[in-house]
Amino acid sequence: MHTLFMRRAIELSRSNIDNNGGPFGAVIVKDGQIVGEGANRVTASLDPTAHAEIVAIRTACAKLKTFNLSGCTIYTSCEPCPMCLAALYWARINTIYYANTKDDAAAIGFDDAFLYHEISLPPAQRTIHSEQLLHAEGLTVFSLWRTNTTKTHY
Secondary structure, eight states: OHHHHHHHHHHHHHHHHTTTSOSOEEEEEETTEEEEEEEOOHHHHTOTTOOHHHHHHHHHHHHHTOSOOTTEEEEEEEOOOHHHHHHHHHHTOSEEEEEEOHHHHHHTTOOOHHHHHHHHSOGGGSSSOOOOOOHHHHHHHHHHHHHOTTOOOO
């Protein structure tokens, strides 16, 4: 079954090239059934977050009516970038299978080495200026959240 789902992810990546998108596709599976699919729509939708894995997460969550994808597996045509990897952790995906590596992606112009480096730096040393403001005011909202008895835990 793994090869069937991976082939679907690869097919999505292939067909997306002809659909004004990048060469990336992803499939999310639960209990042997596809519950979400996605292809890279960054340039087509003018959305830098519209990577295949993110699109697949969104479709799976909508179909399953949950933000928690525990029990799901993703098959993606390429090793996830830092953003997608973080999203997969937030979604609680159990297993990630990928075809191409991040080095394969770098070889065709999708190099995430800069992002991996930036993440490791303290905020003050990153390329994008980052500065903390109004910490005490921000903490008051966190205090409200902490004591909220009707919140949805995630």
